[in-house]
Amino acid sequence: MTVSEDNKLLLGIDLGTSRTAVQSNRGYKNIIRSVVGYPKDIIGIKMLGKTQVFGEEAMKRRSALTIYHPLQDGVVSETGGGDFNAAAELIRHVVELATEGTSGDPCGIIGVPARASIVNKELLLDIARGIMSSVMVVSEPFMVAYSMNMLSNAIVIDIGGGTIDICGMKGTVPSIDDQVTFLKGGDYIDDRLQTAISQQYPETQITTNLSRMIKESYGFVGPTEKPVQVTLRAEGRPNVYDVTEEVRNVCESIVPEIVEHLAAIFRAYDPEDQPEVLQNIILAGGGSRISGLDQMLIDHLSEYGKANVVCVDDPDFAGSNGALKMAQEVAPEYWDQVGFVGSR
Numbered sequence: 131m132t133v134s135e136d137n138k139l140l141l142g143i144d145l146g147t148s149r150t151a152v153q154s155n156r157g158y159k160n161i162i163r164s165v166v167g168y169p170k171d172i173i174g175i176k177m178l179g180k181t182q183v184f185g186e187e188a189m190k191r192r193s194a195l196t197i198y199h200p201l202q203d204g205v206v207s208e209t210g211g212g213d214f215n216a217a218a219e220l221i222r223h224v225v226e227l228a229t230e231g232t233s234g235d236p237c238g239i240i241g242v243p244a245r246a247s248i249v250n251k252e253l254l255l256d257i258a259r260g261i262m263s264s265v266m267v268v269s270e271p272f273m274v275a276y277s278m279n280m281l282s283n284a285i286v287i288d289i290g291g292g293t294i295d296i297c298g299m300k301g302t303v304p305s306i307d308d309q310v311t312f313l314k315g316g317d318y319i320d321d322r323l324q325t326a327i328s329q330q331y332p333e334t335q336i337t338t339n340l341s342r343m344i345k346e347s348y349g350f351v352g353p354t355e356k357p358v359q360v361t362l363r364a365e366g367r368p369n370v371y372d373v374t375e376e377v378r379n380v381c382e383s384i385v386p387e388i389v390e391h392l393a394a395i396f397r398a399y400d401p402e403d404q405p406e407v408l409q410n411i412i413l414a415g416g417g418s419r420i421s422g423l424d425q426m427l428i429d430h431l432s433e434y435g436k437a438n439v440v441c442v443d444d445p446d447f448a449g450s451n452g453a454l455k456m457a458q459e460v461a462p463e464y465w466d467q468v469g470f471v472g473s474r
């Protein structure tokens with residue numbers, strides 16, 4: 131298909147459960163937390179000087195705000211309206227950031243968690259159509275596969291904040307049967323790690339935010355490379371604690387479910403394709419940075435043959451990169467065509 135960019139301002143957006151990345155064909159690139167906050171009262175409005183706050187700023191000012199994580203569980207809740215409005219405002223905000231100071235009609239492809247791409251597709255399309263002149267909504271793991279040019283006989287495991295999405299690529303847009311979502315992403319690990327550390331060292335003060343920082347710095351599975359020793363506070367006083375076992379056990383706790391779904395998706399391929407699929411297993415999302423995960427999956431798949439598991443180079447931008455690449459390769463005029471990428 132021909133590239134038709136003329137004056138079009140093309141955007142690739144990855145609307146993740148934890149972070150939203152955006153890239154444009156004019157070189158803009160940014161990532162913010164998928165958070166929207168509204169001042170709780172008039173004091174908050176006065177203090178902040180605005181009625182909505184996004185991303186890191188919203189997290190910093192959270193005591194003055196009502197906070198929404200519109201896609202936290204991998205879907206936009208359509209009841210109550212809060213998540214719906216927050217999702218719309220988040221999309222509007224990143225589009226505004228990416229288009230500020232440039233001209234042209236913004237057209238964007240939005241990658242969303244696999245489950246949202248199925249259950250919220252119409253809703254998200256409606257929201258985004260009010261913001262951009264052409265839109266397509268596709269699943270995030272599909273965007274990751276697109277960015278790597280691995281559209282068939284490959285499996286993407288996307289470990290995000292709220293969910294893990296596993297998606298089998300079969301040369302077409304993945305159907306419901308080709309993808310699985312479960313609620314065991316990074317947030318789940320953070321909660322479990324917080325509990326594990328406070329059980330082992332009840333005197334320490336540990337928040338989810340701290341346990342997330344420990345996981346991001348030291349997260350690993352399998353054999354210990356070196357002990358994980360962190361400084362925590364007990365009754366205000368700092369002390370060094372060994373949390374090696376806690377970090378390992380909690381990070382490993384997501385593996386059985388990944389393997390179970392991965393194996394089911396793998397076995398659904400035709401037997402003659404299975405050897406190739408086994409060579410094309412992609413780990414994506416922030417959780418792909420957990421050290422040793424690729425090797426552990428290879429070990430668990432050994433009964434099927436020798437697997438090859440690769441981590442994407444840039445987990446933060448792999449999805450938005452795939453979305454932008456698709457926007458550049460497939461002209462927006464085609465986005466609405468029935469049968470293509472299932473946009474409508």
Ligand SMILES: Nc1ncnc2c1ncn2[C@@H]1O[C@H](COP(=O)(O)OP(=O)(O)O)[C@@H](O)[C@H]1O
Nearest residue numbers: 146147148149290291316346349415416417419
């Ligand atoms: N170095 C790291 N090790 C382990 N987990 C990490 C690391 N860096 C980020 N993460 C986790 O990845 C998750 C966010 O992944 P991301 O792909 O951005 O999510 P989403 O697409 O759902 O928004 C968070 O739980 C974060 O703590």
Ligand SMILES: [Mg+2]
Nearest residue numbers: 146270290415
């Ligand atoms: Mg993601």
